[in-house]
Amino acid sequence: MIVSSLEDEPDNSGNISKLRESLEFDFRIGFEERVTDKIFSKGAVKKRQDEFDRSFNLAFYRIALSAVAAIVLLMISIFLREGSLSFDSMLGLSDGYTESIICLLTGN
Amino acid sequence: MIKESYRGYEDDFLVKASLNGDQDAFGEITCRYRKMVARTVKGMLGDSVYAEDIGQEVFIKLYHSLSEFRGEAKLSTYIQKIAVNLTLNEIKRRKRFFSMFMHKSNDELYEYEISADNNAEKNEIREIVNRALMALDPKFRIIVTMRMLHGYTTKETSEILEIPLGTVLSRLSRAQEQLREILKNYE
Numbered sequence: 001m002i003v004s005s006l007e008d009e010p011d012n013s014g015n016i017s018k019l020r021e022s023l024e025f026d027f028r029i030g031f032e033e034r035v036t037d038k039i040f041s042k043g044a045v046k047k048r049q050d051e052f053d054r055s056f057n058l059a060f061y062r063i064a065l066s067a068v069a070a071i072v073l074l075m076i077s078i079f080l081r082e083g084s085l086s087f088d089s090m091l092g093l094s095d096g097y098t099e100s101i102i103c104l105l106t107g108n
Numbered sequence: 109m110i111k112e113s114y115r116g117y118e119d120d121f122l123v124k125a126s127l128n129g130d131q132d133a134f135g136e137i138t139c140r141y142r143k144m145v146a147r148t149v150k151g152m153l154g155d156s157v158y159a160e161d162i163g164q165e166v167f168i169k170l171y172h173s174l175s176e177f178r179g180e181a182k183l184s185t186y187i188q189k190i191a192v193n194l195t196l197n198e199i200k201r202r203k204r205f206f207s208m209f210m211h212k213s214n215d216e217l218y219e220y221e222i223s224a225d226n227n228a229e230k231n232e233i234r235e236i237v238n239r240a241l242m243a244l245d246p247k248f249r250i251i252v253t254m255r256m257l258h259g260y261t262t263k264e265t266s267e268i269l270e271i272p273l274g275t276v277l278s279r280l281s282r283a284q285e286q287l288r289e290i291l292k293n294y295e
Contacts (some may be wrong), residue, residue, distance in 0.1 A: 035135075039134070
């Protein structure tokens with residue numbers, strides 16, 4: 001009866017309806033009041049605001065930390081490649097590249 | 109106590125009233141659909157008090173997402189989708205937790221209480237069905253919950269779960285095979 005209740009065929013014998021009746025699930029008495037209390041009480045509103053602030057701060061710090069880590073890694077790679085952290089080396093304008101930039105700009 | 113005057117009002121009216129801050133209107137929505145949500149949540153998580161927490165979360169999430177409800181589908185379908193998503197998330201969360209800290213088999217992840225109902229036959233059927241459902245993989249269990257506990261057609265199940273009809277039919281067939289195996293132990 002349990003497996004046949006999954007078929008799409010009409011329940012002519014009424015067995016499937018009886019099965020569903022015996023499986024009738026419900027929540028405890030006062031469920032609606034508990035739900036509306038959680039949604040509408042002043043404490044609930046403040047709690048939601050606090051949770052939002054906490055999540056927002058967490059997201060901000062995670063992104064900021066990742067950005068700082070990326071910048072530090074970039075500076076380390078520039079230092080290893082160029083040997084210095086000068087303004088020119090960070091912009092990729094160190095001596096070694098002058099000729100290639102001139103070629104690029106003049107087409108020679 | 110929910111206002112008696114909201115009984116019999118259409119869902120659209122109740123949604124609009126809830127959006128205007130009418131607590132009783134939302135209370136009526138909760139009252140109207142509590143059993144439907146209970147069937148989904150308890151069918152998936154087992155007949156326990158923990159399922160009630162998820163049930164409450166369904167309606168809390170419904171309230172906060174009412175402004176997104178366009179009225180294109182029925183309110184019951186919208187609520188059902190929220191219930192399905194939250195229940196499946198809870199199952200995934202439990203699996204992750206228990207796989208990290210304990211070694212439990214699939215049906216040990218759930219608890220169920222024996223109903224206080226005095227009808228011994230009903231209690232027995234409920235216990236058998238609970239155990240059989242909890243032994244199923246969640247993706248089959250949700251199909252069985254929709255079909256057996258709610259009586260939705262395969263088309264309605266496909267719409268609620270947002271999966272193709274073919275997938276519903278194949279999972280239903282696999283679920284039936286698994287259930288036959290599981291229920292052999294109870295013959």
